[in-house]
Amino acid sequence: MSHPPGDARQVPHSSKACRRLFGPVDSEQLRLDCDALMASCVQEARRRWNFDFVTETPLEGNFAWERVLGLGLPKLYLSPGPCGGRDDTGGGRRPSPSTALLQGIVAQEDHVDLSLSCTLVPRSSEPPEESPGAPGTSQSRKRRQTSMTDFYHSKRRLVFCKRKP
Amino acid sequence: MELLCCEVDPVRRAVPDRSLLDDRVLQNLLTIEERYLPQCSYFKCVQKDIQPYMRRMVATWMLEVCEEQKCEEEVFPLAMNYLDRFLAGVPTPKTHLQLLGAVCMFLASKLKETIPLTAEKLCIYTDNSIKPQELLEWELVVLGKLKWNLAAVTPHDFIEHILRKLPQQREKLPLIRKHTQTFIALCATDFKFAMYPPSMIATGSVGAAICGLQQDEEVSSLTCDALTELLAKITNTDVDCLKACQEQIEAVLLNSLQQFRQEQRDGSKSEDELDQATTPTDVRDINL
Numbered sequence: 001m002s003h004p005p006g007d008a009r010q011v012p013h014s015s016k017a018c019r020r021l022f023g024p025v026d027s028e029q030l031r032l033d034c035d036a037l038m039a040s041c042v043q044e045a046r047r048r049w050n051f052d053f054v055t056e057t058p059l060e061g062n063f064a065w066e067r068v069l070g071l072g073l074p075k076l077y078l079s080p081g082p083c084g085g086r087d088d089t090g091g092g093r094r095p096s097p098s099t100a101l102l103q104g105i106v107a108q109e110d111h112v113d114l115s116l117s118c119t120l121v122p123r124s125s126e127p128p129e130e131s132p133g134a135p136g137t138s139q140s141r142k143r144r145q146t147s148m149t150d151f152y153h154s155k156r157r158l159v160f161c162k163r164k165p
Numbered sequence: 166m167e168l169l170c171c172e173v174d175p176v177r178r179a180v181p182d183r184s185l186l187d188d189r190v191l192q193n194l195l196t197i198e199e200r201y202l203p204q205c206s207y208f209k210c211v212q213k214d215i216q217p218y219m220r221r222m223v224a225t226w227m228l229e230v231c232e233e234q235k236c237e238e239e240v241f242p243l244a245m246n247y248l249d250r251f252l253a254g255v256p257t258p259k260t261h262l263q264l265l266g267a268v269c270m271f272l273a274s275k276l277k278e279t280i281p282l283t284a285e286k287l288c289i290y291t292d293n294s295i296k297p298q299e300l301l302e303w304e305l306v307v308l309g310k311l312k313w314n315l316a317a318v319t320p321h322d323f324i325e326h327i328l329r330k331l332p333q334q335r336e337k338l339p340l341i342r343k344h345t346q347t348f349i350a351l352c353a354t355d356f357k358f359a360m361y362p363p364s365m366i367a368t369g370s371v372g373a374a375i376c377g378l379q380q381d382e383e384v385s386s387l388t389c390d391a392l393t394e395l396l397a398k399i400t401n402t403d404v405d406c407l408k409a410c411q412e413q414i415e416a417v418l419l420n421s422l423q424q425f426r427q428e429q430r431d432g433s434k435s436e437d438e439l440d441q442a443t444t445p446t447d448v449r450d451i452n453l
Contacts, residue, residue, distance in 0.1 A: 009234045009280070011289045017229040020294040021222050021263045027299065030261065034302050037255065041309030 068117040176235075177279050181325065191326045194318055195401060198363050201246060201317035203253035206360065212252060214259045217356050223248070223266040224354040230270060230290050237277050238346045239321040244273035245353040246317045251310050264295045268303045276315050320349045323367035323400065330399050331371075331392075337384045344374035348414055355417050361410065364400040369410035372396050373418070376411075 011018065045053055050061025058065035208217055224245060231241040247269040251257075257265065267287040274282040284297040308315075324345055328338060348370035352358040358366055372393055378384045385392060393411065397404040 009282075009286075011286055012233065015233060015290075017226065017233050018290050018292050019226070020292040021226055022219070022259045025260055025264065025294045027296075029258075030264065030295075030299055030303075033258075033261065034299075034306055037306045038302075038309065041306065045309075 066117060186325055186329060191323075191400075194322055194326075195364055198318040201250070201314070202360055202362070203246075203249040205253050207249070207253045208356070211254070211256055213256060215252065215257060215262060216259075219259055219262055220248075220252075220356055221354060223262050226263070226290075227266045227270055228350060228354060230287070234282060234286070236270075236274060236282070238350075239277050239319055240270065240273045241350055242319045242321060242353040243277060243317060244269040245359075246319060247272060247307065247311060247315070249356075249359045250317075251307055254310055263291050264299065264303055265307070267291055267295065267300055268307050271300060271304060272307065272315060318363050320352070320363040320367035320370065321346070323364050324349075324371070327368060327371050327396065327399050331375075331395065332386055334384070337378075340378065341371070341374050341384065344378060345370045348373050348418070351417055351421065352414060357413065365402050365407065365410050366414075368396045368400045368402055368407055369414050372407070372411045373414045377415075377418075 042053055045051075046059070050059045050063050051057070051065060052059055205211065208215070208220075227244055228241050230236075231244075244266070248265055251265060251269070267290070271282060271284060271287055284300045288295055288297050288300060324342060328342065328345075333341070345367070349366060352361075352366050352370065372389075375385050375392060376389045379389065387395065393408055394404055396402070397407045
């Protein structure tokens, strides 16, 4: 467990602030509640974005999802792998259901340039605007994702483009 | 050859950016601040296990940790904002409350500090009743429930906007600022301020700070009433609401001081309990 160099903020020995407030904590209960709440977050996000974040599959809904090539994002933002920016525990976190899945997938590493973008499908027939957040996407993005699901499995990072109101 | 050795503060701070103090910024803050308020008075409508005094306990603990770790002033009120917003949506057993407090400090510290609090350190402060791994898992839960919406407006965002508009002697400002920050921390420990707009808490705290200091020395050329009217104009607050808010802040301070003195007199109390007084250390220095 490394503290950043120059960290003058060690916990003083016998600090009175070190105390438990509400008795013993049931780790098992914490884990169960954590999983239940994460599942509800995932469900909420799934409804909100019509996208299954666990299997990384687009669903029917207001947003049209499509693959984006070559965003030039640093790898840090793409992979939750071993060197991902989480050094404050010294590693060893229990993978939650979705990260477990993602880690297995990201291990392939060969698709790190790929990303997903989504656009709100306009209710009128007018085509969606080209978004500056997703260079290289074509105008004809609407509903194309159904034929491209194979690629979605390689990605976790989502780029939410500008939504049309 | 002469060598010069300078010991610098290990924490690097950006110098204040004057362009962030113009009126456009203030107006934007006032427009968006309500978005970050908790959605309901959760003791009535969401929580079954958690009582108001438990929120005060966890808030006092969080404030102690933030002070001991010399966190930036905004970290504590911001962490309380996260805690209140989470509790307004998720029924939570009281045994999870300290973990949540730690998670909220973890997040607020990451957002506001150059050297954030580490997960290990926070776990030590819970007397190792939680593990770093649990803290990180719950961090994701809290982030999800807050919809990753972390850049909440806090009363601190308004302090400089308000102070620069007061006809104030420059040399009194640091003291006024310090007392204002203490009042803001005090408000964050008390649930009745949780649903107040941050601008009102900031304005009321500046008012309470100046009026309080005024009793000992001349810090402002204005009378308290004139000051309140000016303050109300600055943040577009209703004068009567502001007066009521300021009075509440002063009452909370008085209450905290009495409680502190009571506990000091009470010889039978152990030192441990004494330290759990709901008064932030700085407030104890304020002379009424």
